Amino acid sequence: MRAAVELIMDTGRRPEEIADLAFDCLTHDGDGLPVLLYDNHKANRLARRLPVSSTTADLIIAQQAWVQGRFPDTPVCDLKLLPTDRRNPDGHKSLTAFSVAFHHRSWMSAMPVLHTNDGFELDKSRAVLYAYRHAYAQRHADAGVGIDVLRELMDHRKLDTTSGYYQVGQQRRRDAVEKIAAMQFDRHGDRFWHQAEELLDSEQARRAIGEVVVPFGVCTEPSNVQADGHACPYRFRCVGCDHFRTDVSYLPDLNAHLADLLRNREKLLATQDLDDWARDEALPSQTEITRIRRLISKVEACLDLFTPTQRTEVEQAVTLLRRHRTVSLGMPQIRQPQPDIRLERP
Ligand code: SF4
16 A cells, blocks of 8 residues: 555556556666556556656565565466455455555544645645645646646646646746846846836736747847747847847856857867858857856856845746746757656655
8 A cells, every 4th residue: 555655656647547557567768767657547548658766666676576475376467566455365456546545545644733844734635646646747847847748747638638737826937037037137248127026917918928038038129029039130149139138047048058159169160171251150259159158157146146045046936937938949949958757756
């Protein structure tokens, strides 16, 4: 029962999917990392693969050893990972989701009063097995896993279904926008001062429709905004353009762009395949590199002024905003680092 509940917590699968796991439900992907094989009975999709953490893999391996010890004469292909102890002499029959739910409820009821991190008393009646599926989605969303990846992890067909499993919370997103809006910079690295804490709804909406995301900031050039970022009149020379703004949430992108420029520059200088004029045109300009370096150092200098608590708040706001950001442009994109999708259970 304990293994069943832990697996439901770790993997976010439906209780019936975990209860029915086959004995050999653990395999590995091409990189040797653990993967859980399970059947999504609700959508009638069998042999689904879910990346799991090494902690979860260890849990399954320990459970397999226990089951083999309990039913030593049954071939493993006939065993269940979570066999019931009722009328099951050879380990063919698995637990039912109902019995796991029953024991989980008894366990919860026997616990003393529990409190959330905010100090509120936890309503134990809400701690049902299915809530762990929501917790799984929320945990991954909070860690910055994009909704398209999360949809795969939840094995949903529609993004709308996945988005119903976690709360971004309009208020949380608004708080994050307000925090970051107070730290906007123009292309020179000079700070824009907003009355951030008093951004009105109308201002939030205006911001959302009056700008379009470019790889390391936002663009307010009207024709480009109207074309959803596909019609820059200046060939995306953003750090030299008055319509460009950036903020601390773009710091990783700025650093990635600077690294790209330096790498390209080295490569072009070393190549023998280009005429001089072509190399000169393709070479990232020293001015652009200097401008980006200056912008990065000004944004970082702003972060250095914060106390550790303020820094943590800003980092959380940045994670939230980056998760919901998509950049669509007719120019090379900066790859956002993939968050870890094999989260350990806290
Ligand atoms: S250069 Fe950048 S900021 Fe300026 S109009 Fe083009 S996309 Fe917008």
